[in-house]
Amino acid sequence: MAGGEENGTEGSPGEPLPPPDEPPQPRPGPPHREDEQEEEGEEEEPERSEAHLEGVLDEDTAAEGLHTFGRSAPGTEYVYLHLSLPGRGLSDISILSGYIHLQKMELSSNKINDLSCVSHMPYLVELDASKNQLTTYFDFKAPKNLKSFNQIEKVDGLKSLKSLQRVDLSNNKIKSLQGLEEHDLLEMINLENNQVAEVSELKWIKDLPLLRDVNLLKNPLQEKEGYWLSAIFMLLQVTELDLKKVSVEEKVAAVNAKDPPPEVVAAEDHRTHLLCNARQPQGLLDSTLPGFDEPYPMLVLLGPVAGGRRQLSLKICRQFKNFFRFGPCHTTRTAYFGEENRFDYYFISQEEFDKMVEAGKFLATYKYSGHSYGLGRDTVESIAREGLATCVHLEIEGVRSLKNTYFKPRYVLLVPKDKWKYGEHLRRTGLFSRAEIREAVARVDTYLQINQDFPGYFHAVIYTDELEQAFTELTHLVKVYLGLEPPDSLDIQGTNSGAGSRNQLFPEEKSSPGQGTPRRSRTPSSGDILEPSAQTYPRELLEMLTAPPGSVEEASLQRRFSAARQRILFHSSREFGRLRGRFSVPPGAAPARAEQVVWTKFPIPRRHLPGKARAAGKGVDTSKEAGENLLRKSSKAKLGSSPVLPRIPPGQTNTNP
Structure with missing residues (x-):
């Protein structure tokens, strides 16, 4: 009974007992610690995902x-x-x-x-x-x-x-x-x-x-x-621009369009003058008449501004007034103190200058210090019409342009040796700003560098620190060019250390191996001016210039020379007889050798030829039979009229009764 009571006390009546093989259910109470950690892990994972969604890079994502x-x-x-x-x-x-x-x-x-x-x-x-x-x-x-x-x-x-x-x-x-x-x-x-x-x-x-x-x-x-x-x-160094290859031709075109070299500028100007002049009525130019084999004589003095070229040009023209006439250029700048219009320059406006360019009135043009300069065709032709040679002074830009023409002047560089003294001279004039003075002084080195890099570019170099000494040397140089003095006294080696000494006149022959001092080169003659082999050219260019012309080119040259010769010989002008006389050696002077005479070889008009030569040129027969024919014709004249006979050629006997 006691056991029954115990059984009664353990469970309520009617509550079934659990089977003996089932595990007992846990009693309600606080959660287990492991469950707590598991729940915390589940909460941290969403937080990590949320942080990752916010854009923070973690190690797992980086891995x-x-x-x-x-x-x-x-x-x-x-x-x-x-x-x-x-x-x-x-x-x-x-x-x-x-x-x-x-x-x-x-x-x-x-x-x-x-x-x-x-x-x-x-x-x-x-x-x-x-x-x-x-x-x-x-x-x-x-x-x-x-x-x-x-x-x-x-x-x-x-x-x-x-x-x-x-x-x-x-x-x-x-x-x-x-x-x-x-x-x-x-x-x-x-x-x-x-x-x-x-x-x-x-x-x-x-x-x-x-x-x-x-x-x-x-x-x-x-x-x-x-x-x-x-x-x-x-960007000249790039080879690909905007996914396109850049060619060499495009780079050259870009440079020529934006900042062309001086030679390209001069060539463009020369082409412009040729095209503009070709549209004008054409005629025979007086500067081409002295000779179809020799160029028109022209003296060009060049150098930096206010370096003495103007004064020396005018003094040379006064010293040799029977040979030279000064040719003033046209310019768009205003006149400096002491300059006269039509004497030093033709001072015109930019509009007038542009109109002259369009009309083909210029031989050469250039720009310097923001102003335009030009050598007019009419200026040179008017001087040539008087039977004189032209003397002008230019900057180096003008020389580059003039070298593209058919003229072959003598270029004489006038440059100061003392740059500091030259700069002080420019300051004392009061005509130039500081920037212009710096540019002018810097151009002294430019001129000398050109003379060093391109031998023969200038025919002579004279220092102008002392103008009187420079004028003396320039006078002697011009006399040699004209054939009035022998060139033996020229200081070709440039040993004179004076302020006006020349350092280059004629090309020198290099000394041969094993020999002593270099031999003095032969004095260039008038024919050497146009002879390619006498110039300083690269070998490839020299071979091209000295190559014999083909049959077609030779026939074309002969036709042009023949037409020019006929036009020149029949041109009735007395001025070039005077020019020929002025450029010849005066009577009493020692005769110069043929290779020493420069600018003196011009064609002689027929009226100045001796009688035999003139008769031979016209095809007149001077034989004895020709004289008898003249007598036979004269005997048929009418009675009562005195026969008019032509002049008996020299060497024939007058048999007229």
């Missing part, structure tokens, strides 16, 4: 992008070298500061606005951070290749990144290229789809020595007129 397992840059261990996490929506990548061995990293199409972690990657070679939210660059050691498509407006942050080799800045908002200068290792710059509007912005990258590829597509500057040649001129 997914690592690839290319290999040796590290120092070679001491094996590491992952490349990281690729494009399009992950990342905004915070600061965890990458510990990945120091990365060499290539691709982080495009994210939300990154901070790249400071890159400063901890010393071996990084290539970085692609395009299509992010970067607005500027940060102070970090950049890789060699940088690619960035963002909202960048300036590239100032790249000034300290001197190791860049390839930069892709396309699809940004860049307006200025300032910041890319002084990156001497840059080879490629991609600026496609930006906002660069001025060609002048290319000045920041024009001096990069290794730059070869530039892309400026989809930029406002492409709409500028003449963009292609302007960009090529600014």
